[in-house]
Amino acid sequence: MKDDLQQRIEEAVKNPRNLGEMDDADAIGTVGSPDCGDMLRMWIKFKDKDGEKIIDRATFQSFGCQTAIAVASVATEMLRGKTAAEAKTMSGEELAAPLGALPPVKIHCANLVEGALRSALSGEAGAAGEKVPAGSTLLGNINAGQASERKVKVVIN
Numbered sequence: 001m002k003d004d005l006q007q008r009i010e011e012a013v014k015n016p017r018n019l020g021e022m023d024d025a026d027a028i029g030t031v032g033s034p035d036c037g038d039m040l041r042m043w044i045k046f047k048d049k050d051g052e053k054i055i056d057r058a059t060f061q062s063f064g065c066q067t068a069i070a071v072a073s074v075a076t077e078m079l080r081g082k083t084a085a086e087a088k089t090m091s092g093e094e095l096a097a098p099l100g101a102l103p104p105v106k107i108h109c110a111n112l113v114e115g116a117l118r119s120a121l122s123g124e125a126g127a128a129g130e131k132v133p134a135g136s137t138l139l140g141n142i143n144a145g146q147a148s149e150r151k152v153k154v155v156i157n
């Protein structure tokens with residue numbers, strides 16, 4: 001019988017939230033994991049609320065394992081309504097919290113999501129204010145050879 005964590009991961013993968021690129025993103029971050037070679041990209045759109053900039057939407061694309069997809073799914077839900085400062089302080093563990101505690105071997109999967117979020121918020125890769133190229137997809141960038149050192153941040157765990 002599957003444990004609860006595996007079940008929650010499978011449910012999130014079956015019905016991922018916020019999957020896909022965003023045409024009108026304000027920020028974009030892409031990371032690759034040296035542990036497994038998986039990649040993840042996150043798009044973020046902000047809006048003003050009472051004079052404060054908060055996250056309106058976050059979406060993702062992943063060439064990653066099921067755990068990375070599940071964490072990105074729950075994390076992008078959780079990010080809605082947070083300020084950039086609040087989001088920046090969130091750890092992989094916090095982003096994965098709705099799924100339950102991850103086993104040590106899967107922690108880097110959550111760190112991949114954290115890395116993409118931080119990359120988007122830090123302005124290192126297609127940051128807020130920088131024009132996100134139209135049709136910017138993870139697969140498209142990899143095929144075009146643009147997923148190079150400048151665009152892809154490697155997350156060391």
Ligand code: FES
Pocket residue numbers: 033035036037038064065066067068108109112
């Ligand atoms: Fe690579 Fe999960 S095994 S992100």
